[in-house]
Amino acid sequence: MHTLSLKAMSDGLHRKQFSARELTQHFLARIARLDPQLNSLITVTAEQALAQADAADRRLAQGNATTLTGIPLIQKDLFCTEGVRTSCASRMLDRFVAPYDATVVKKLHAEAGMVMLGKANMDEFAMGSSNETSWYGPVKNPWDLERVPGGSSGGSVAAVAAGLAPVATATDTGGSIRQPAALTNLTGIKPTYGRVSRFGMIAFASSLDQGGVVARSAEDAAHVLQAMSGFDPLDSTSAERPVDDLVSGLSQPVKGLRIGLPEEFFGDGMSPGVRIAVDAAIKTLESLGATMVPVTLPSAPLSVPTYYVVAPAEASSNLSRYDGVRFGHRAESVKNLEELYKKSRGEGFGAEVQRRIMIGTYVLSHGYYDAYYLQAQKVRRLISQDFTQAFEQVDLILAPTTTDVAFRFGEKTDDPVAMYLNDIYTIAANLAGIPAMSLPAGFSDGLPVGMQLMGNYFSEARLLSVAHQYQQATAWHTQMPKGFN
């Protein structure tokens, strides 16, 4: 059952070939059996899942079910879930139970009728590119248990890649959907900033954070993204604009499309294995009728330093609320208020989070604001303008998602800058706020390689259709890791 496409799963439910309860039990059993190898989940909500499955079965019987009713899902553990722990993989929120649902959670479960199996492991407060910063321990890559699954949505991708759930939510601040999707042979999409509500999604860097989905195909992703998108009056930055029909949009042809290949993304940094796979993908798209056009994004190489000013600045501010006073971790036996703050935060936050709070506090400080934060915002505008100009010439942009395949645990943990460079191809899209996705493009030494598609604002339907057409012509995305198939 776990290899079925989401549509086939839905058909099975609607034709009563199996019930939502049976489907849920199947995945819960796989989680119980396989997750100990992966550590992809922080919390499994078996009891609640079965109750939601029963509700879905009633809806299916009554005939008011949607395509997603009864389909199991895993939520990244930074989407607040009423009554269920939301930890953000931090000791700080180890015992935090929100009294509200994130808008995404409400849309997918209460409205669409999906079934929540549990909450996915992740990098602490979504800060990391390898899923090694979680308070609950690292997540393993199902393609090679010695290797990282990528981050920060490492738990979401490992679970879906290993067939513990058909789909999972994820978030992307600098590549946290696309990079791990690429390293685990999944399709992951980060929509336009503002397309998916951030309400109830625990903030890392507000102006960059965007919720999205990881799935085994563009088609599966389209169904879920469709349901989680839309204007939310609770999020002032959410886009007041109707959602395109992403599912029926999948059939749009590739023929006639102009695809931009930015020279800045095809430089020396790429490993030979990634280059071979991406070149082959380009050939496939050409064979489907697309025209490749060289474009240039001159400010894109400044993305990483820009990001590592803006994101920590916002993070240092967003994380100020974790002070041990109202909720979250509170240090014991402290002498005064200052010690309460220092000890609670010192104990509650891990090293990477502390590092970014320090950087962020520094770049916002009096006397440094102009030199760092303001400067970064100016560069950010240039990066956006690059994309706007490029999209006057092309319909979408193609690039590798990562420079290389999944790396080994510990390989980059001692060198934060090397770790930060993991997101070199993905960060520009977050700074500009444009939609971007990664999809399987082949393998190198038995490990998955991803390719990235970036589009103009609100062009999710176009991106998904190109990915879908590509997936109709190739079989990379159907591959599953050994031992989990």
Added chain:
Amino acid sequence: MARQDWEVVIGLEVHCQLATKTKIFSGANTAYGAPPNTQADAVTLGMPGVLPVLNGAALEMAIKFGLSVDAQIARRCVFARKHYFYPDLPKGYQISQYELPIVEHGKLDIEVDGVTKRIGITRAHMEEDAGKSLHENFVGETGIDLNRAGTPLIEIVSEPDIRSADEAVAYLKKIHQIVVYLGVCDGNMQEGSFRCDANVSVRRKGAEKFGTRTETKNINSFRYVHAAIEFEIERQIEVIEGGGKIIQETRLYNPGTGETRSMRVKEDANDYRYFPDPDLLPVIVTDEEIERIRATLPELPEAKRDRFVAQYGLPVYDATVLTGEGPLADYYETVVKDSGADAKLCANWIITDLLGGLNKAGQGIAGSTITATMMAGLMKRIADNTLSGKMAKDVFEAMFEGEGDADTIIDKKGLKQITDDGAILAVIRQVMDANPGQLAQYREGKDKLFGFFVGQVMKVSQGKANPDAVNRLLKTALAGE
């Protein structure tokens, strides 16, 4: 040196709580006095993942204020985060406005000792209030009440144009009057809805450079503002004349002692690390919106005063008193319109009798038992000569005590003025017959006795005879014509 050798420089920051039903960034209630933490929703508590959404009513009120002080309204304003750690500040930052506030470059005229002076308003920005730390009933611990957290405020910052405590109070009263008039603030100083920080410095007369200033925080009465500023002026002059230096610091006023004391020295104040709040997009205000809001502005005190002078022929003093508060001005206009009585007569009664009575009872116009309609009823009976001045006072007293409207009281007490010439003449004849001696003396030229006869007629008529008619008729009758 003495006080007159020094010039005082004062700037005020007024914190004015906007009278919205809900908080500035959430739907939590703002009513005062609820049990601690019952008006604190997830947004107020700064819970993980929740986001602020701007309350449009707060924005509109801020714009109203800006328009009323002739300021520029920003077409694009931005909310910023101001960071500091304090237990009553839930998010670790306060959402405020920094570089692009909603209101800039306003002005206000004040009057002190008959001299009008213009005070510049640098800016007025919107921000959220913090919560409250409670120390009473907690031993060795601190309680936190977040009911007030997230309440919308505007902080109105004046230019350092103020030169005395009297001017400061005049300015503060003027701001208070305006915000209450506009209905954007309830003006309640005890409850902290209206409070001010005073920046005070002194410099030797003729000096160009400002002296070092101190900031006295959260003063919540006009009297205290005056006292705190006076204290600071004296203290600063004393320090400098004693060879000392003023340090830039934040001070607190103690109403018990009338003194200010140092709270914290500015030098080690926080670095607030302001930056634009990424959860709130810039607020765009269109010309159409500004014009729509302008159209809802009530007539402001000064304009109303000038109109009262022109329209009702009132002295400036009367007009100023009557337009001091919006509801009082409305009361007056209702009385004039409903009674059709002389506008000055109405003003006299309202200022002297009604306000005097209310003042004594410690009430405002809103608490008056005599409604405008009732007051108009009384004025009507004076105007149509049903009541003499003396009788009207009695009716007023009875009305004030809650005995009903003027006509009811007149009926009940039989207080109808006699205006019929025939009836008055009958009384006059009776009085003349009863006092032949006085009549003879009068006719012999003792004019002073006229008053005696008037008194007698009034006495016999139990005060009901119309005094004008009595005068007129008595003159003829006594002359024997």
